[in-house]
Amino acid sequence: MSTVLFFALVCCIGAENIEQPKRLQTSKLGDDVTIECYLPNRDFNNMVWYKQGMGMKLQAISKSYIYMTDVEFNDGNTDSRFNVTIEKGIYHLHISLTKKEDIATYFCGVITLGELYFGPGTFLMLHEEHTATTVLQEPILDKAHTGDNITLVCRVKTVAEKCAGGHHAYWVREAADDSHPPIIYPDGDMKKQHEEGCEDDSTTQICIYTLTKRNLSLSDAGTYYCAVLPCGRIVFGNGTHLEIILDSESTATPLFLILVSSNIISMIIMILLVAVRCKDQDRSSACLNRSCDQETSEGTQQVGDADALTYTPVSFSSRSRPYRGAEQHNVSQLYSKIRS
DSSP: OOHHHHHHHHTTTTTTTSBOOOSEEEEETTOOEEEOOBOOSSOOSEEEEEEEETTOOEEEEEEEETTOSOEEEOTTOOSTTEEEEEETTEEEEEESSOOGGGOEEEEEEEEETTEEEEOOOEEEEEEOOOTTEEEEEOOOOSOEETTOOEEEEEEEEEESOOOTTOOOEEEEEEOSOOSSOSEEOSOTTHHHHEEEEEEEOSSEEEEEEEEEEOSOOGGGOEEEEEEEOOTTOOEEOOOEEEOEEOOTGGGOOHHHHHHHHHHHHHHHHHHHHHHHHHHHHHHHHHHHHHHHHHHHHHHHHHHHHHHHHHHOOOOOOOOOOOOHHHHHHHHHHHHHHHHO
């Protein structure tokens, strides 16, 4: 694994605890700059600064014991141009009178229990006046959508100056998303996506560099700067802003459709289960009420029958009573029969 890829994996360890607010910091060559670093609220023994130049290996700058004023600078960084500010939770790096070799990615780190943890890194981009070389980047005219492929174009024009080593181009990305390194090296698989071609005439050399990004995602958004190193100098382009729009059609993937369909089916099943359950509950309640009504009516009928057997009077055939005069007449006839 190359040094760049190895460090890209290592530098992000502990990045959630060490804060470097500026992923891309720009300034003019010769200016004084301060690269900020905010330390985590946890135990550690030492604080360190490392830098990695474009295409170079990782290099240590300074090392300090926790919140002590003594700073140990490594070879190559012992001059008075480098200094650090040490306070509670702060370990800022100061560089005075910046030079071309100061263009690099700077990593703030801490050492705890023998392990080294880095922040996300800050790339220091220093602009330099270079009248012989012009770097132009073509803007993206069409809107980019997620899933698209896009090619960034960088044109380098050099007049009346030729270098034995030719040009070297790099791509630097500035974005709010700090999950990716700020500099994109044409290394490994990136070489397949990074192409270049140059044409020479008597006085002018024109080189075209392209960077192809495939299957775009929202994390690819940002401003891409083409950095060219002609004749030992470094020149940055004007930048190409890449804005990515979430394509509604891109959400209509098979997996998305399956998830949506499963959610709809689940909701329908839940609604049916709730409806059936409520219907069963209503039916049970109706049956219970009907059973109670039936039992009540039967009990009332039994009680009514018992009342009829117990309390209903026996009916006799009624006879009409004779008049009082008729009764006396019958009694008189009866006495007369007895006398005779």
